[in-house]
Amino acid sequence: MSSPLPGDAPLTLPATLTIKNILAVQELILDFLNKNTTTVLDIDEEAQIDLSFVQLVTAARKQAEMKAGRVLLARPATGDLYDVLKRGGFLDDMTPEAAHFWLHQETN
Amino acid sequence: MNNPDPISVFRTEAAELLEQIESGLLDLTRSLEDRDQIDAVFRGLHTLKGSGAMFGFEALAAFTHHCETAFDRVRKGDVPATHELVSAVLSAQDHMRALLETPNGDHDAMSAALLDNLHRAVNGAGSPTPITTVIATNPVVEKAGGLREWRIRFSLPANAMANGTNPLGLLDEMRDLGDCRIIADTTKVPELATLDPRGIHLAWDVTLKTEKPRSDIEDVFIFVMDDMALEIMEVAVDPPATALVDMPVAKAVVVTEREAPAVQAANDSKQAKSAENVRVPAERLDEMMDRVGELVIAQSRLTQLAGTAADLGLRSVSEEIERLSGELRDTMMVLRMMPVASLFSRFRRLVHDLSRETGKEIELITEGESTEVDKTVIDRLADPLVHLVRNSIDHGLEQPEERLAAGKEAKGKVILSAHQTGGEVIITIKDDGRGINRERVRAKAEASGIIQPGATLTDQDLLQLIFQPGFSTAQTVTNLSGRGVGMDVVKKTVEALRGTIDITSKPGEGSTVALRIPLTLAIIEGLLVRVGQGCYVIPLSAVEECLELSLEDDLRSRGRSFISLRDSLVPFLRLRELFRTGTQPDPHQKVVVISTGSERVGLVVDQIIGDHQTVIKSMSKLHHDVVTFSGATILGDGSVALILDVTHLVAAGQQQEAQLRAAG
Numbered sequence: 001m002s003s004p005l006p007g008d009a010p011l012t013l014p015a016t017l018t019i020k021n022i023l024a025v026q027e028l029i030l031d032f033l034n035k036n037t038t039t040v041l042d043i044d045e046e047a048q049i050d051l052s053f054v055q056l057v058t059a060a061r062k063q064a065e066m067k068a069g070r071v072l073l074a075r076p077a078t079g080d081l082y083d084v085l086k087r088g089g090f091l092d093d094m095t096p097e098a099a100h101f102w103l104h105q106e107t108n
Numbered sequence: 109m110n111n112p113d114p115i116s117v118f119r120t121e122a123a124e125l126l127e128q129i130e131s132g133l134l135d136l137t138r139s140l141e142d143r144d145q146i147d148a149v150f151r152g153l154h155t156l157k158g159s160g161a162m163f164g165f166e167a168l169a170a171f172t173h174h175c176e177t178a179f180d181r182v183r184k185g186d187v188p189a190t191h192e193l194v195s196a197v198l199s200a201q202d203h204m205r206a207l208l209e210t211p212n213g214d215h216d217a218m219s220a221a222l223l224d225n226l227h228r229a230v231n232g233a234g235s236p237t238p239i240t241t242v243i244a245t246n247p248v249v250e251k252a253g254g255l256r257e258w259r260i261r262f263s264l265p266a267n268a269m270a271n272g273t274n275p276l277g278l279l280d281e282m283r284d285l286g287d288c289r290i291i292a293d294t295t296k297v298p299e300l301a302t303l304d305p306r307g308i309h310l311a312w313d314v315t316l317k318t319e320k321p322r323s324d325i326e327d328v329f330i331f332v333m334d335d336m337a338l339e340i341m342e343v344a345v346d347p348p349a350t351a352l353v354d355m356p357v358a359k360a361v362v363v364t365e366r367e368a369p370a371v372q373a374a375n376d377s378k379q380a381k382s383a384e385n386v387r388v389p390a391e392r393l394d395e396m397m398d399r400v401g402e403l404v405i406a407q408s409r410l411t412q413l414a415g416t417a418a419d420l421g422l423r424s425v426s427e428e429i430e431r432l433s434g435e436l437r438d439t440m441m442v443l444r445m446m447p448v449a450s451l452f453s454r455f456r457r458l459v460h461d462l463s464r465e466t467g468k469e470i471e472l473i474t475e476g477e478s479t480e481v482d483k484t485v486i487d488r489l490a491d492p493l494v495h496l497v498r499n500s501i502d503h504g505l506e507q508p509e510e511r512l513a514a515g516k517e518a519k520g521k522v523i524l525s526a527h528q529t530g531g532e533v534i535i536t537i538k539d540d541g542r543g544i545n546r547e548r549v550r551a552k553a554e555a556s557g558i559i560q561p562g563a564t565l566t567d568q569d570l571l572q573l574i575f576q577p578g579f580s581t582a583q584t585v586t587n588l589s590g591r592g593v594g595m596d597v598v599k600k601t602v603e604a605l606r607g608t609i610d611i612t613s614k615p616g617e618g619s620t621v622a623l624r625i626p627l628t629l630a631i632i633e634g635l636l637v638r639v640g641q642g643c644y645v646i647p648l649s650a651v652e653e654c655l656e657l658s659l660e661d662d663l664r665s666r667g668r669s670f671i672s673l674r675d676s677l678v679p680f681l682r683l684r685e686l687f688r689t690g691t692q693p694d695p696h697q698k699v700v701v702i703s704t705g706s707e708r709v710g711l712v713v714d715q716i717i718g719d720h721q722t723v724i725k726s727m728s729k730l731h732h733d734v735v736t737f738s739g740a741t742i743l744g745d746g747s748v749a750l751i752l753d754v755t756h757l758v759a760a761g762q763q764q765e766a767q768l769r770a771a772g
Binding site: 019020022023025026029030033050051052055056058059060062063066084087088089090092093 | 162269270274275276279280289290291292294297298299300301303305306308309310312314
């Protein structure tokens with residue numbers, strides 16, 4: 001587990017990350033993942049997010065693990081993203097790894 | 109990635125939802141207290157509203173919301189379902205189609221009028237009914253009181269989000285029921301490259317402590333229940349002393365735990381069933397049919413080449429390809445077949461509306477709905493059938509008092525049926541009304557100049573006059589029929605499908621119109637024959653048998669054109685003469701006996717070449733009025749053979765025969 005480093009490539013995502021444009025977001029992240037070992041997702045704090053995006057990020061993490069890469073968040077989840085995680089049942093009984101990924105919480 | 113346009117997908121699914129809603133509403137008219145139908149209509153409206161909003165059809169979503177609210181009140185027992193309410197929602201449902209088709213159109217005035225109608229129907233639906241009368245359908249688990257703990261595991265239908273369901277909303281509803289711990293299960297989420305991001309691959313495990321009954325938990329999922337996987341297990345009850353006294357609750361625990369695997373199995377079965385179906389755009393099927401047609405033509409060419417070659421290996425391959433292309437053709441035909449149920453279902457609504465408009469009591473009976481026909485037939489027959497059903501109701505069925513006076517039931521019957529016979533499907537529209545008034549038909553035809561005054565006509569010819577352009581016996585023009593348009597279009601449409609119309613009618617007992625349509629429209633089995641220098645195809649489905657016509661028989665039959673076939677006389681036509689080939693007859697002519705409806709006719713040809721898989725190509729517009737041929741096909745050597753339209757051919761032959769006789 002690690003946090004984004006200054007040299008890690010960030011991928012700035014659009015302000016809408018919902019089912020309406022989730023196909024485009026998938027292609028965007030997939031393309032970036034294929035070109036980079038580390039993918040840092042830069043999500044606007046004001047971004048509009050729904051469950052499809054959280055599922056997409058989960059899938060992206062699995063994809064990265066397959067090729068020994070990694071996906072990180074540029075900053076801990078806030079705003080809509082935090083709300084979706086909470087309402088979607090991702091924060092109850094969170095594993096340390098998940099807590100580190102989504103909330104940047106240290107695991108000790 | 110080749111993904112279909114989501115708006116287009118939404119429109120298709122919304123149209124299906126509207127059909128389901130309409131079907132549910134029409135079922136409700138027969139049984140207003142049918143809880144399953146009330147729930148089904150409510151779920152349909154809810155899904156339509158949610159998905160409409162998601163895909164930007166705001167006006168549709170907002171309008172549907174009112175109908176959903178009305179049905180929510182029915183569902184909760186606040187208001188009863190009434191015929192007025194159902195009719196109001198049926199009318200509203202038509203408007204929803206308009207909102208779906210032209211979302212940016214000017215619909216405000218119509219929306220307002222329909223909502224006004226809806227509100228009147230809801231408000232006039234009588235005094236509120238206690239909610240308990242509806243909820244009491246689940247008595248065992250309704251007993252509330254005492255905190256209970258439930259383990260709930262569920263996954264939603266893959267297309268739930270795309271259909272407008274917000275899973276977070278469901279989870280929020282779950283939290284509203286009590287102390288709730290929700291854990292998302294991500295184990296089935298695939299890697300990004302293989303993820304369908306619009307589908308849901310998550311599942312949830314929920315621990316819920318609540319005093320609410322199990323039915324409240326199930327209610328959370330009411331809109332998605334049909335296709336989801338849901339397990340609800342009670343893991344603890346109140347302290348033992350209470351449980352011992354409260355036997356119904358203890359019993360509920362046992363039932364619930366036994367139910368779980370069964371529910372899961374049922375859900376698995378539903379999911380497996382839905383996974384068996386793939387939605388394919390119709391035009392892709394058409395494209396594939398064209399390719400199969402080209403393959404059949406190429407295979408025919410190969411067979412011909414192989415037949416003249418000495419290479420046994422080539423012959424073997426040719427036979428194998430012939431078999432495979434035949435199987436592919438048969439498979440393709442099946443793919444294009446659809447049950448006529450999809451055609452018949454729309455008439456329930458039509459009859460419901462016409463019954464209200466005319467004040468006639470009508471019962472629509474449908475039979476043979478599982479009969480399958482080519483999808484093109486389904487598409488093209490819809491409008492003609494509407495005309496025929498409208499005519500049956502408007503002209504055929506009497507008003508209730510007139511029926512009672514005639515000793516009939518007040519409620520008239522319209523029977524719509526389909527069945528397959530040989531290579532044809534026969535669709536019949538039958539009513540038990542007053543029957544066709546032949547005197548009026550004759551008078552009208554004479555007045556319109558369609559027939560000469562006093563002309564001699566068979567009964568069938570007289571009845572067929574109603575299909576003449578501009579013909580109508582209606583004394584007044586109504587909204588339903590009687591404008592003199594339609595019946596001739598019906599006939600033209602059926603003939604364009606290579607079909608025929610038979611009509612029978614008994615005064616005071618009713619009329620029957622039978623449409624005989626070939627099962628397939630693209631490729632047929634044909635009998636390839638030679639007449640003079642040309643090759644022709646006779647549809648094999650019409651062929652009964654083939655005979656040799658010896659020179660002696662031919663000479664003996666001249667002047668009367670009949671052959672004796674097992675003690676019955678069968679008329680025959682010499683195609684060589686009919687087509688004016690200008691050639692001498694073959695010394696070994698053959699007679700192909702064909703059947704057209706109730707008639708048997710022999711067609712004299714010079715040679716029977718053999719059976720032939722016939723890919724039907726349309727005639728050019730220049731030949732549009734040549735009715736004796738239904739199309740053309742390309743033979744293995746690249747030449748063209750015309751396909752005989754046996755019905756028209758026989759009619760033309762009979763006409764020619766009559767002219768010859770008249771000429772003496």
